Amino acid sequence: MIGIVVVSHSPALARSAVDLALEMVGESPPPIAIAAGAGDGIIGTDATRVADAIDEVASAEGVLVFMDLGSAVLSATMALEFMATTEEVRLSDAPFVEGIVAAVVLAAAGASLDEVDGESRAAMDAKRGQLDRQPAAVHVKPVEAVIENSGIDVTLVNPDGLHSRPAAAIVKAMAAFEATLTIANATTGKGPVAANSLIGILSLGANTGDVIRISGTGPQAAEAVEALGAMAVDGFGELPDTRIGA
Incomplete structure (x- = not known):
């Protein structure tokens, strides 16, 4: 399975997003590492922590990194210079919560880095579709x-x-x-x-x-x-x- 890294300013936010995703996959989740907060209860992100998280879950299948906002992106970008692994690592521009949930579910099913990356980036599509006007119903005789x-x-x-x-x-x-x-x-x-x-x-x-x-x-x-x-x-x-x- 690919590895997943969650970078957030808030440990509580990161943990909650991961917990939500884990509820969907049961006992066989993909490797997940959290790099959240700047230490000592300080809100923020730290590039060395992100690099350590990447190395923790890195494998030949690759790593996908999710970031919440602002300096999380900068820290994740800097972490690419600090990490020890030579495996492929991608920084995702997916929506934070929806992307993590989509990625964890598909990664747990054994999907490739390309498949998980694409799925997570499309994670807002379902919400957009639900908020748009619904198409006219097609009348189909219900069958069990x-x-x-x-x-x-x-x-x-x-x-x-x-x-x-x-x-x-x-x-x-x-x-x-x-x-x-x-x-x-x-x-x-x-x-x-x-x-x-x-x-x-x-x-x-x-x-x-x-x-x-x-x-x-x-x-x-x-x-x-x-x-x-x-x-x-x-x-x-x-x-x-x-x-x-x-």
């Missing part, structure tokens, strides 16, 4: 699960639709298959987007009751589509337990 060749239509039953946690679960699950999957919101006409893109999935704005269309190609496409369909039918584990006494 109908498999057709390498595709399946599933009606979302989890209360909050495809929000960040189910999206992260999809990205993680798809890493196990040799297949390329896409997801579209058949109810609104949005998509398709890559099933291994957290930001793409969120951009669908798929809510409970919407029909998502999952399609796939590749040697394990049928298995991957079936697995993702089963996750959706199960509500991505978010359905309330209705057993008596539960």
Whole structure:
């Protein structure tokens, strides 16, 4: 996995952003190092701390560095002169919180530095899409699960639709298959987007009751589509337990 470094003026801010991202990936996160604060409770950043953080998580897969604002960028740039590693290190211009979450999820799925870098830089797209006027709905007859060749239509039953946690679960699950999957919101006409893109999935704005269309190609496409369909039918584990006494 690639390494991720978080540079912030505030240790509390950095830790909170990382904790949010880690909630999405469970027990197999990528290597993450935090370089936050200037020591002794001073708000600021320190280039030597950033260099040490880079060296801590560096590997042949590369390192992606996130910065919050102002002098964090300067410190990260200076750190490139101080670091000991000769592996590739990139400074990301992604939005701080959204970029970190997107990067951690995709890196945990084994994506390359190029893929994680691109995903994190697009991390604001989903928010922009949600704030824009929604396209006219396409009327599609809802179905629970109908498999057709390498595709399946599933009606979302989890209360909050495809929000960040189910999206992260999809990205993680798809890493196990040799297949390329896409997801579209058949109810609104949005998509398709890559099933291994957290930001793409969120951009669908798929809510409970919407029909998502999952399609796939590749040697394990049928298995991957079936697995993702089963996750959706199960509500991505978010359905309330209705057993008596539960």
